[in-house]
Amino acid sequence: MSTSLEALTNQEYKYGFVTDVESDVLPKGLSEETVRQISAKKNEPEFMLAFRLNAFRHWQKMTEPDWANVHYPAINYQDISYYAAPKKPEAKKASLDEVDPELLATFDKLGIPLSEQKRLSGVAVDAVFDSVSVATTFKKDLLKHGVIFCSFSEALQEYPDLIQQYLGSVVPVTDNYFSALNSAVFSDGSFVYIPKNTICPMELSTYFRINTQDSGQFERTLIICESDSKVSYLEGCTAPKFDTNQLHAAVVELVAMDRAEIKYSTVQNWFAGDPKTGKGGIYNFVTKRGKCQGESSRISWTQVETGSAITWKYPSCILVGDNSVGEFYSVALTNHLQQADTGTKMVHIGKNTRSRIISKGISAGKSANSYRGQVSMKKSAVGARNYTQCDSMLIGSACSANTFPYVDVQNASARVEHEASTSKISEEQLFYFQQRGIGTEEAVSAIINGFCKEVFSELPGEFAVEATRLLGLKLENSVG
C-alpha cells in the first residue's frame, strides 16, 4: 500500500543541542562522601544532611523495582555524576543580569525567555539547569502576595522550618528505590508556598534542562497550599541528544490543606533516544505524590508525556481529608522504541472522597505503552467514589498497549468504576481525510487531538496549544 501506516516518524528532536558552559561536575560515583559533598556545596542546614544520609543508607539496602513493563540494561549507579552545575553564577543572583548570558540564551532557544523584557506574562518561571536553579522570574511580585516561589536551595537557606516540616511528609525517604536515591542526592528544584486565603496571581512554572552528559538530574519539588488557597503549576523538560542514557529521578510532593486546590501540569519532552537504534535518551523514573490533607481539598495532576526512552511514573493522590478530590489526566505518547509504564494511584482514606482518572495512551512505531493504576478504598473511606477511564490508541501494527488496573476496596459503601477502550487509526480513516483534501499528518493530528481532548482541556491555556503542537511534531511522518 502506498499510503500506509508503515513508515513511522523521522522528526528530529529539536531540543537536542548542548550548551557550552563551564561546569562544576562531581566525579562519577556514589558514596556517603558524595552525599556529604553535595550537602556541603549547597551549604545546607544540619537536618538536611541527616535526611540525606538516612535516605542513602536505606537506598543501599533496597533493590531496583522490576515489576514495570519496561526493559533496559542494568544501570550502573557508580557511572553517573550526581552533581553538575554551571560555574559562573554564584549561589545568589541579585538580578538576571548576573546570570550567564549563555544560559539565558539556552532558555530563550527553548522558548522560555527569562529576561525582563521578554518573559512570558502571567507565568513565573524557575529555570533549572542540570543540578541548579539559574533564575526565577516574578519572585518579588509574588512575595507581595505572600507567595513563596524559589529554588529549593534558596528555600533551604531562607525557609528551613517549612522544609523541615514538610519534606518527606508525602513521599517518605523509604518509599521506593528511586525516591530514596533522590532523597540522598537531590540537588535543586522548586519550592512553592501559598499562604492561607490566597489565590496565586499567576501560573507558576519550572523548566528543567539536563545539559551535562553522564550526569543525572535529581530534582525535588515541594508545593504547600494552606487553607482556602489555590495554585496552578506547570513543569516542562528537555535534554540534549546523547548516545548514553541519562537518569532523571525526581520527587514531587504536594500538600493541600482545607479547601486548598493544587493543579499540577507536566509537559514532558525529554530526549527519547535514537529513533532507529534506541540508543541514548532519558530514563525518567519519577515519584510524584500529593496529599489532600485538609477537608474538601483538591489535587489535580495533568500530564502530557511525549519524551524519554523510558517513563516510569505514577502521579498519585492520598485523599486524607473528608470530601477531598484527586484527579489524574494523562496523555502518554510513545513512538519508535520508547517505553512507558505510567498511571496513577488514588488512595481513599477520608469520607466521601472522590477521584477521577482519565488516561489516554497513544502508541506508534515499535513502542510499548502501559497504563498501571491503583485505586484503593480504605475502611474509613465511607461513600468514596472513583471513576477510571483508560483509552489506548494504536498507530501501526508494531506497537503495543497494555492496561493494568488494580483495585482494592475495603468498605462496601465505596464505588469504583472502570472503563477501557482500544482503537486504531485505520487506513480507511486516513483515506477518507485525503479524499477530502486533508493531508495525512493533519488527519492524524485531528484524530489524536480528538482522542486527547478531555486531557488537553485541563491544561492551562497556552500550554494546551503547545501540547497539541508537540503531539503533532512527535507523530510527524509516523504515518504516510
Added chain:
Amino acid sequence: MLEIKNLHARVQDKEILKGINLTVRAGEIHAIMGPNGSGKSTLAKIVVGHPSFEVTQGDVLYNGESILGLSPQERALAGVFLAFQYPVEVPGVNNASFLRLAYNAKQIHLGQEELDPLDFDEFIREKLKIVEMDERFLDRAVNEGFSGGEKKRNEILQMAVLEPKLAFLDETDSGLDIDALRIVAKGVNQLKRADNAIVMVTHYQRLLNYIQPDYVHVLAYGQMVKSGGKELALELEEKGYDWLLPEGQGAQENNQLASVAGA
C-alpha cells in the same frame, strides 16, 4: 473532463477491471449500473486513488492530464470527489471541524482565504439546508453513530461544501428510505452545474427517477457491456442484466468477483 482509457486494474492477484473506456464532459450526468461485484465501486475508487487497487494498464485523464501519479489528496484538491458507499466513522473528530478542515484545505490550495470557525459556521448553515440536515450534526463526531441515511446525507453535505468539479456518487441511494432518497437527490440536483460533472454508481434504477442521467453504462465482469441514454436504465429495470452478459460467464465468476472487490 474525465477520460478513462482501456483501464485494467487488480486487487491482490484478482483482475477486476479489464479495459474500461469512459468519457465524461462538463455538464453531464452519467450513471454506471451493473450487477454486484462487477467493478463499479472499484472504478470510482481508482479514480480517486484508493491505495488498495493497482492499475496494470491504461490511463485516467482529468482535464487532459493523467492523474494516476497523483496522491489521493492531490486529486481531491484538483476537484475530484467521491461520496463513499460506506463512509468511515472518525470518533473524536467533530463534524464541523472536519468540514472546515476540508474546506480550508481547498481554500489554501486555491490561494484563497481560509474561514475561521465563526465565518465557517455561517457558511455551513446555508449548506445544511441543501441536505435538510439539523445543526446538531455539526457537533457530533464524523459519521459516528450516524444512521445509514445520515451518513449518505453527510457525504452530500461534504460535496456541497467542497463543490467538486467531478463527483462520483458510490451507491449513494443504497440504504435510504424514500424520503431520504428524495432529499439526497434534491441536494445533488441543486449542486449540478454546467461546469461540473457527476458519475453515479448504482445498481437500482430508483435513484435515476430523481436524478436524470444523460448517459447510462452497464459494467459487468470488469467491462463496459453497454452504453446508452437514460432509457437504457428503464430497459434494465424491466429485463435485468442477464441479457447483456456474454455467453458462458455465469453467476459463479460474478460471485467470486464480488467477494474480492468487497465493499
